[in-house]
Amino acid sequence: MTALVERTETWVQVCRITALLPERGVAALLPDGSQVALFRTYDNEVYAVSNTDPFSEANVLSRGIVGDRGGVAVVASPMYKEAFDLRTGVCVDNPEVSVPVYPVRVVDEWVQVGLR
Template sequence: MTVTTLTHAQTWVDACPADALLRERGAAVLLPDGTQAALFRLFDGSLYAVGNIDPFTGAAVMSRGIVGDRGGEPTVASPMLKQVFSLRTGACLDAQGVRLPTYTVRERDTRIEIAARPDGEVT
């Protein structure tokens, strides 16, 4: 795992080669603090990352979830109990007040990088 600090505010983790992330499939990424993120590339090429831990079961399975769409909102359904989460916000669309952390993702050259900390978390 390569970790690069590009600014004092953001540390990026080299997740995988861009061509290794299949569309509509997830990949688990181990972050420097030991947490996991679930990384997705959709059919339109957009990239999303949410926490990999299913908040209802505690299992590290969100990267194995079913990617879909609910009313134009890109989603992932947990493979365990099938709750659906927004890939944009991490909010559970089936249970209020439950959410997955979200991570900023970018494609740089031939690599995909993910922020080492969840969105909104101060380092």
């Protein structure tokens, strides 16, 4: 017998899409106390990852440099310059390390982050 597990998400309205400048990060504090780094790319994709750099344990990813590696959107930490795939959270140069990613959507010009 297989048990069905229902995944529920609560969406938190964080900011207007216009507050996210392309290729820049913004940090946000979620209701559970965790920090996320939000990014909007030039092609208007919006991503949300943990703001905590796993190498330094500092909440700095929102201040990282946004770019791409081989067509993949990444953010490079300002601490040790490790780049993280914004879609998956995986470190590009050290795939054994990653940051949590959050579901994100834009509804009526508001950026919403999904909580698990």
